[in-house]
Amino acid sequence: MAQRQGSFVKYLIIGFSAAGANAAETIRRLDPDGEIIVLNGESRSFYLRLDLEGIFQGKPVEQLMPRPPEYWPExxxxxxxxxxxxxxxxxxxVAAQSGGIYxxxxxxxxTGARPRKLDVPGCDLAGxxxxxxxxxxxxxxxxxxxxxxxxxxxGGIxxxxxxxxxxxxxxKVTILVRxxxxxxxxxxxSxxxxxxxxxxxxxxxxxxxEQAAAFEGDSRHLCAVRATSGKTLDADLAAICVGVEPDVSFLQDTGLLTDGKLIVDGKMQTAAADVFAAGDAALVRRGEKLVGCNMWNVASAQARVAASNMCGMKAxxxxDVLYNLDSLFDQEFALIGPWDDRRLSGRAIHEFRTENAYRALVMRDGVLESALLLGDRTHDRRIRKLITQKARVEEKLDRIFDPDTPPDYFI
Structure with missing residues (x-):
């Protein structure tokens, strides 16, 4: 049990998505008696953001919550x-919106990420x-x-x-893609x-x-979307999906940000004593590289590390090899390894196409570094294993998706 000057430790967590919830559970497991307060900026208890699409299929809200609301006070x-x-x-x-001080x-x-805003007329219209x-x-x-x-x-994910x-x-649905x-x-x-x-x-x-230049309305409700080309689309509803950014604006005057970024070390600690960060809000320094988090499982893992260190451990x-399964519209994909690095110097991208699938493998000095399997992710486990083992596959690419070729062939 962590203690401070003979008294119980006060743990404060800002944010209640994957990182915040996992950290709270980890702290409680490691310190059964410490005080844990979580500031939840949303109106709902912890839910699975990854399953929002289920709402449109009529799934009850309760089924998006891995823990019932009464679990937390218990x-x-x-x-x-x-x-x-x-x-x-x-x-x-910590000062809160209610006026409370914690x-x-x-x-x-x-605090995770927040949606990027569009600074165009009509954003406040109903609809x-x-x-x-x-x-x-x-x-x-x-x-x-x-x-x-x-x-x-x-037109992103x-x-x-x-x-x-x-x-x-x-x-009827129309997508504007910048x-x-x-x-x-x-x-x-490609x-x-x-x-x-x-x-x-x-x-x-x-x-x-195309991008939205203005949302136009009548009696305060949306009637049309005017695009940057000047084209006007009649519309009853518009949804802004232009990406997200770390939700750290409330830290501007704290000294915790470097060029607007909240940077932590491998222990998930910020530059301030006893202040940690995890998930989409933070960037982890790895040498000269800053590693972001945009996956649920990564946020959860980082939160467990931060919580362990908050309890006095050394984590x-x-x-690990990043591994993300999701969909682009109705096309399932597996994204494996540091795919965002694919355009850096020294990388070579090898593409494979069929009528129903697109696969791209990224090599660095002949070693498989990352991959995207779109439309058919049958071989995702094989590719993940090869990336983990830093397999040199450049001369064997013709057999990499052959189910009769064992993975050890590439090692």
Missing amino acids: KGINVRLDRAVGIDLKKRQ GYDRLLIA VFHYHTLDDALAIYDSRARVRHAVIVG LGLELAHAVLTFGW GSHAGSPIVDL GSELVLASLQRAGVGVLFH EWRE
């Missing part, structure tokens, strides 16, 4: 529906939504009876997920044809090199 974890607005590091206090001995910042939280999904779902045409601004979900309502292809930044232009073909088969309209976050 564990002695005090969850407050309040948002942090500032930190006084000298006084070891003291701490050990602090974890786990204009973001798609990021459970409340966002519920608000869009509750609009289903009155919507005929929805315009989704953004969230925009495509929402388009796929709302088609079940019989809506760049040259849908599915960015996960898939490059691999995006598979996603575009799926959208076209489903009857989804896609306008490339280190180890960057």
